[in-house]
Amino acid sequence: MAITIQPFIWNDLSQLTEETIIDDLDEKCLEEVRSVLEKYDRASKFGVALLYKHFEVHEGEVLVECADSRTRTLLTQAITADQATTMDLMPTIWRFDSGAGYKCSYCKKNHHSD
Numbered sequence: 001m002a003i004t005i006q007p008f009i010w011n012d013l014s015q016l017t018e019e020t021i022i023d024d025l026d027e028k029c030l031e032e033v034r035s036v037l038e039k040y041d042r043a044s045k046f047g048v049a050l051l052y053k054h055f056e057v058h059e060g061e062v063l064v065e066c067a068d069s070r071t072r073t074l075l076t077q078a079i080t081a082d083q084a085t086t087m088d089l090m091p092t093i094w095r096f097d098s099g100a101g102y103k104c105s106y107c108k109k110n111h112h113s114d
Contacts, residue, residue: 058078064105076105091106
């Protein structure tokens, strides 16, 4: 799978704060997303994530998540494009805005360490 580098895909987002709220319009939107997922029988495959800025993602980096089932931890880290191209990755988070869709986070296929 080709990794498309979108280094600043996270950097324009707000940080998660106590002021981050989910309002009635958000709830209505989520209900419509649920309806579309059910229409295509994908409700158990896809979900929705609140997009927010974790930290600055630098030029040439992508975010990759790894799970450790022994310690029951999930780690998301920035890695270089060179590292990403040597790994068997699949996108796990997409961002849709400005009329486009972007892959913005990846996971190793078979990412659980036992």
